[in-house]
Amino acid sequence: MRLVVNGQPHELDLEPEMPLLWALRDELGITGPKYGCGVGVCGACTVHVGGKAVRSCSAPVGSVKEPVTTIEGLGTRESLHPVQKVWIELQVAQCGYCQSGQIMTAAAFLAGNRQPTDEQIDQAMSANLCRCGTYPRIRAAVRRAAAALGGR
Amino acid sequence: MGRVRTIARRTFLIGTAAVAGGLVVGAIAYHWPLKNPLLDDLDEGDAALTPYVRIDRNGITIITPRADLGQGAYSMQAALVAEELDVAWGSFSVEPGLPSAAYYNGAVLAEGFPFAATNDGFLANRARGMGGVISKLIGLQITGGSSTVPDGYEKLRMAGAVARQLLLAAAAKQTGVAVSALRTQDGEVITPNGDRIPYRTLGAAAAQMRAPSHVTLKDPTEWRLLGQPMQRLDIAEKSTGVTKYGIDLRFPGMVYATVRTNPRIGGGMLSVDDAAAKAAKGVITIVPITGGVGVIADNSWRAFQAAALLQPQWGPAPYPSTSSEIWENVAASFTDDLKDSRFKNEGNVDGAISSAGAQALSAEYRVPFLAHAALEPLNAIVRFDEGALAIWTGTQVPRFLQEAAAKVAGIHADDVTLHAQISGGSFGRRLETDYVVQAVEVAIAYPGVPVKMTWTREEDMTHDFPRPLAMARARGVVQNGQVHAYALDIASPSVSASQTSRLGASLPGPDLGIVAGAWDQPFAIPHYRVTGYRVPETVPVSAWRSVGASANGFLHECFLDELIHAAGADPLRERIRLCTDDASRRVLEAVGEMSGWGTPLAAGRGRGLAFTLSFGVPVAEVVEVTNTPAGITIDRVFVACEVGRVLDPVNFESQVEGGVIWGLGHAMNAEITYADAMPEQTNFHQFYGMNLGQAPVIVVQALETVHQVRGIGEPPVPPAAPALANAIFAATGQRVRELPLRKHVRFA
Numbered sequence: 001m002r003l004v005v006n007g008q009p010h011e012l013d014l015e016p017e018m019p020l021l022w023a024l025r026d027e028l029g030i031t032g033p034k035y036g037c038g039v040g041v042c043g044a045c046t047v048h049v050g051g052k053a054v055r056s057c058s059a060p061v062g063s064v065k066e067p068v069t070t071i072e073g074l075g076t077r078e079s080l081h082p083v084q085k086v087w088i089e090l091q092v093a094q095c096g097y098c099q100s101g102q103i104m105t106a107a108a109f110l111a112g113n114r115q116p117t118d119e120q121i122d123q124a125m126s127a128n129l130c131r132c133g134t135y136p137r138i139r140a141a142v143r144r145a146a147a148a149l150g151g152r
Numbered sequence: 153m154g155r156v157r158t159i160a161r162r163t164f165l166i167g168t169a170a171v172a173g174g175l176v177v178g179a180i181a182y183h184w185p186l187k188n189p190l191l192d193d194l195d196e197g198d199a200a201l202t203p204y205v206r207i208d209r210n211g212i213t214i215i216t217p218r219a220d221l222g223q224g225a226y227s228m229q230a231a232l233v234a235e236e237l238d239v240a241w242g243s244f245s246v247e248p249g250l251p252s253a254a255y256y257n258g259a260v261l262a263e264g265f266p267f268a269a270t271n272d273g274f275l276a277n278r279a280r281g282m283g284g285v286i287s288k289l290i291g292l293q294i295t296g297g298s299s300t301v302p303d304g305y306e307k308l309r310m311a312g313a314v315a316r317q318l319l320l321a322a323a324a325k326q327t328g329v330a331v332s333a334l335r336t337q338d339g340e341v342i343t344p345n346g347d348r349i350p351y352r353t354l355g356a357a358a359a360q361m362r363a364p365s366h367v368t369l370k371d372p373t374e375w376r377l378l379g380q381p382m383q384r385l386d387i388a389e390k391s392t393g394v395t396k397y398g399i400d401l402r403f404p405g406m407v408y409a410t411v412r413t414n415p416r417i418g419g420g421m422l423s424v425d426d427a428a429a430k431a432a433k434g435v436i437t438i439v440p441i442t443g444g445v446g447v448i449a450d451n452s453w454r455a456f457q458a459a460a461l462l463q464p465q466w467g468p469a470p471y472p473s474t475s476s477e478i479w480e481n482v483a484a485s486f487t488d489d490l491k492d493s494r495f496k497n498e499g500n501v502d503g504a505i506s507s508a509g510a511q512a513l514s515a516e517y518r519v520p521f522l523a524h525a526a527l528e529p530l531n532a533i534v535r536f537d538e539g540a541l542a543i544w545t546g547t548q549v550p551r552f553l554q555e556a557a558a559k560v561a562g563i564h565a566d567d568v569t570l571h572a573q574i575s576g577g578s579f580g581r582r583l584e585t586d587y588v589v590q591a592v593e594v595a596i597a598y599p600g601v602p603v604k605m606t607w608t609r610e611e612d613m614t615h616d617f618p619r620p621l622a623m624a625r626a627r628g629v630v631q632n633g634q635v636h637a638y639a640l641d642i643a644s645p646s647v648s649a650s651q652t653s654r655l656g657a658s659l660p661g662p663d664l665g666i667v668a669g670a671w672d673q674p675f676a677i678p679h680y681r682v683t684g685y686r687v688p689e690t691v692p693v694s695a696w697r698s699v700g701a702s703a704n705g706f707l708h709e710c711f712l713d714e715l716i717h718a719a720g721a722d723p724l725r726e727r728i729r730l731c732t733d734d735a736s737r738r739v740l741e742a743v744g745e746m747s748g749w750g751t752p753l754a755a756g757r758g759r760g761l762a763f764t765l766s767f768g769v770p771v772a773e774v775v776e777v778t779n780t781p782a783g784i785t786i787d788r789v790f791v792a793c794e795v796g797r798v799l800d801p802v803n804f805e806s807q808v809e810g811g812v813i814w815g816l817g818h819a820m821n822a823e824i825t826y827a828d829a830m831p832e833q834t835n836f837h838q839f840y841g842m843n844l845g846q847a848p849v850i851v852v853q854a855l856e857t858v859h860q861v862r863g864i865g866e867p868p869v870p871p872a873a874p875a876l877a878n879a880i881f882a883a884t885g886q887r888v889r890e891l892p893l894r895k896h897v898r899f900a
């Protein structure tokens with residue numbers, strides 16, 4: 001099967017039911033997406049498939065037809081995505097383990113909604129767990145990123 | 153003017169505990185020099201100037217022996233060294249260091265003696281000094297108890313200052329210019345004529361210099377890094393997904409493993425049918441481990457899939473099967489036989505209560521078992537090769553881990569190399585070594601290649617050593633609008649006993665953890681007593697963010713609130729009136745001002761106050777809630793605390809916010825319950841705190857009025873739950889005496 005990740009095509013010979021998360025992590029060595037729960041409830045594994053936020057632990061790799069973007073492909077230290085830029089400015093991360101998923105969720109959300117209300121932001125970010133309790137900073141960062149991306 | 157610190161020459165490596173512990177010198181062979189672990193591993197031309205600073209041709213490395221579990225410990229430790237070493241922020245590398253007795257933690261045991269944190273008397277200080285000595289003697293390189301900052305505050309700055317002195321001396325020798333005419337800036341020595349000599353070229357010469365007999369630490373007014381917002385060294389990497397946690401490492405030839413052991417902890421495995429698992433795709437082999445099996449495969453998910461096909465017969469648990477039976481044990485523990493401590497006993501509590509007769513108040517409170525459930529499931533990579541172990545994992549106890557691994561492998565601890573990793577959270581869980589021991593067992597059965605053992609989330613949640621449950625029976629009397637008597641009996645299993653038993657030891661005497669955050673509160677109630685009862689261990693338990701105070705803040709502060717309301721007094725004013733400690737009083741006053749305490753709120757809204765002194769840090773929190781048709785919302789939280797000097801304001805605020813969310817989220821929703829002697833919660837759909845949409849606005853104020861430096865990772869946790877419960881009472885009139893609160897109220 002063919003999988004395009006961060007612009008790179010890969011030929012993989014995997015059982016189609018293997019979750020995208022494990023194809024990325026263990027077969028391709030792309031470890032930005034994290035394993036947190038494996039059942040779609042924590043969001044740590046969030047990547048973009050065709051630009052949409054997808055929980056890669058619950059997406060069988062065989063079902064993935066569109067290009068995949070992981071946190072590594074969203075932006076790098078040298079060319080940061082606007083969401084990553086505010087994440088650094090506001091020093092959101094504590095342990096950081098959830099943050100790939102938080103950033104990917106926020107980036108996909110803001111790409112589809114340039115002028116979100118505070119309530120929409122809260123709702124969009126409420127299904128991503130952070131055990132360290134960085135919620136106040138995530139909320140502030142998404143608001144600031146929304147402003148930076150040309151909305152409010 | 154900086155303060156001059158004299159260093160005993162042979163012991164400067166181990167820092168200022170020699171000064172702080174001066175009281176007890178001689179009683180114990182306190183001056184044994186500890187070996188500098190960096191000296192074993194140097195090439196020619198490299199220098200290890202103290203156990204915390206290595207300078208080689210590639211540059212400067214600062215060793216940060218306390219684990220980074222998300223609390224910013226690497227950055228904080230580096231900043232303390234860098235401030236005195238005079239190197240630019242970020243111009244050095246940071247390494248966690250090897251397990252070594254030289255990195256003993258002098259602060260973590262300091263609070264383990266029966267003197268309240270506010271007691272500055274001779275005896276209390278002497279006992280705290282003894283904690284440092286004991287920790288040094290057993291080489292306790294531990295991360296926990298909010299001790300990283302207090303332990304490192306002088307030790308790490310001195311390490312930086314000593315290294316800088318040695319570099320200056322080397323430069324003086326090289327240039328013939330007197331040390332007093334040289335200065336330093338951003339990792340270079342500067343001569344009077346403006347020549348700049350990089351530290352990195354001076355390392356080897358500096359190592360030949362005599363260590364200074366004293367160094368002068370900068371006055372805080374001269375600080376360039378400390379006290380300012382610093383960008384955490386790990387923040388850019390953590391925001392771009394490139395940080396490698398233990399679970400992310402990959403090595404050539406590595407295989408992937410998972411384990412299954414009995415969720416009835418200690419029950420063992422009677423038998424297992426592994427035929428289906430063996431035949432599953434990608435499985436390399438299945439190996440026995442203590443109490444279960446390890447599955448080795450070519451991919452973690454395939455290992456998980458195969459493990460799910462195992463058909464184990466688990467043995468019976470060495471403890472009762474259900475939560476209700478365990479609660480019966482707790483309820484039956486308020487006996488003289490099981491009485492563990494009574495360090496607070498003022499006035500005549502029994503007399504006051506009996507003379508109040510039917511007027512006396514009483515209530516029973518409960519808090520549940522809680523899992524640590526850090527977001528990174530526990531994991532370790534282990535390679536066993538020719539009688540030696542290499543281990544990659546995150547841990548709070550590197551020395552214990554080394555010993556535990558060595559014991560399983562039947563080798564010497566020196567033959568265990570631990571590569572400490574960044575952790576995706578811990579909250580106390582990585583004080584245990586069980587997961588690493590399992591990985592070692594799997595690796596021994598499959599030697600020669602690195603084996604990455606990852607627990608499934610389900611394995612992680614059902615094999616925790618949870619925060620223990622606790623029950624309080626409280627009685628009290630109010631008189632003339634004041635709190636007159638307060639008797640608090642707390643029954644809980646002992647975390648310390650459970651932990652030390654796993655280390656093959658026993659801890660003599662009472663366990664202060666059972667009453668921490670309750671017996672040591674700075675209130676002068678005329679008749680005031682706190683008694684701890686030790687519930688015989690059922691489920692093995694361990695330390696969870698803020699440890700005993702995580703439960704006792706709720707138990708103590710909710711019933712105190714009940715008494716204050718019964719007295720018809722104001723919760724803030726009555727606590728201030730009762731308060732005996734200046735810093736604590738200032739914290740209460742500050743939170744009153746911040747929150748507009750006493751100003752009217754709309755109907756359906758309420759404010760709750762709670763205060764807990766823990767880990768030497770007084771914290772007061774006011775929670776504001778609204779009772780909406782959809783349920784309770786938590787709108788704002790005000791936090792005032794006193795840690796002395798705040799060394800990094802941004803990270804400080806993050807830690808407080810995180811602690812408040814941790815405390816509130818678990819109080820709202822979380823519990824571990826048992827059926828068939830197994831945890832009933834297996835993943836985050838059943839065990840969760842709050843979500844972002846439920847997170848309040850959090851306003852934080854640090855007072856910085858006392859001369860001490862304290863950690864902030866844990867102290868904001870204990871007052872959060874009681875402040876929320878007290879707010880719910882204020883808004884609804886409903887007094888909830890059991891956590892999680894969602895069993896009694898609905899949250900929006």
Ligand code: FES
Pocket residue numbers: 034035036037038039040041042043044045046055056057058
């Ligand atoms: S790991 Fe995918 S949602 Fe938790």
Ligand code: FES
Pocket residue numbers: 093094095096097098099129130131132133134222527576577
């Ligand atoms: S930063 Fe640790 S889980 Fe979110």
